[in-house]
Amino acid sequence: MPILADCHLHSCFSGDSDAPMEAMIQRAISLGLSHMCFTEHMDLDFPQTPESPAGMFELRTDDYRAALMEYRKRYEGQIQIGFGVELGMQPHINAENARYANACDFDFVIASTHLVDRMDPYESSYFAGRSQEEAYRRYFEAELESMASYTDYDVYGHIDYVIRYGRTRDKEYCYEKYADLFDRMIDLLLSAQKGIELNTGGLRKGLRQPHPCTPFLKRYRKMGGSVLTVGSDAHRAADVASHFGQAAEVLTDCGFTHYCTFRQRRPSFHRL
C-alpha cells in the first residue's frame, strides 16, 4: 500500500512558511491522501537574529487551532486533518515545553532539535572552529540529552537533520561514526515508548537518504521499534507527500510493515 498520511506539515502559522492552510489541504486531497497532520513550529526562546526576529517561531496556537477546526469541518469526509505541533527542544525549557504540550489538545507532538547550545545548525557559525564530525556529534548529544530529560512528545523529528548543513553534508556521514550515540538514542526511545519519524525533507534537498538514515531506521526496527510516522516537512503545497514512494521502499527494506498516524496522542497503525 502507498503511504497515505503526511504527518509533518507547515502552513503560514509557522514563522518560516507562507503557505495557506487550505492550499496544503487541497494538495493533499488531490494526491489521494487520507490523513494529514499540521505540525506548526513552536520554538520557545529561539535566539533573535536578523533572519529570526523575536517571536518568529512562537505559534499563535489559538488562531491556528481555530483555523484548523474550521477546515476540518469543511473537508470532513474528504481527508482527516490532525492538529499537531513541532516543538523545539532545548534542555533549559523542558518544563515550559511540557506545560505547553499539555495545555493544548494536540493530536500529535513532534519533538525536534533546531538549536544546540543556543546555536542554529542552519547558520554557518554553528560549524565554526570545529570539525564537521564534532559539530554533528554535538548535535546528536543534544538530542540525546533531550530524549533523556523530556518525554512529552510522540515522535522525535528528523533525527539527523544537522547533516543538511555540514560542508560535505552526507558524504562522510555514516551510522557507524556515531553508533555510540545512535544506539543509546534508540534504547532511550524504546524504553520511553516513543516513536520516530521518517522525514523526506532532506531528500528534497539532495540528500541520498531520508532522516534518519537507513541504518538508523533498520536498527530501530530490529530493536523492536514500530511507532513511526512519515512526514514531508512541506512548507508549501507543492511539497506535500514528496518522495513518499521512496519512503515506502526504504521502510519495507528496513523491515517495517506499518506506519502510524496519531489522534489524541494515540497511534494507529496502517499497513505499508
Ligand SMILES: [Zn+2]
Ligand atoms: Zn524541524
Ligand SMILES: [Zn+2]
Ligand atoms: Zn518541520
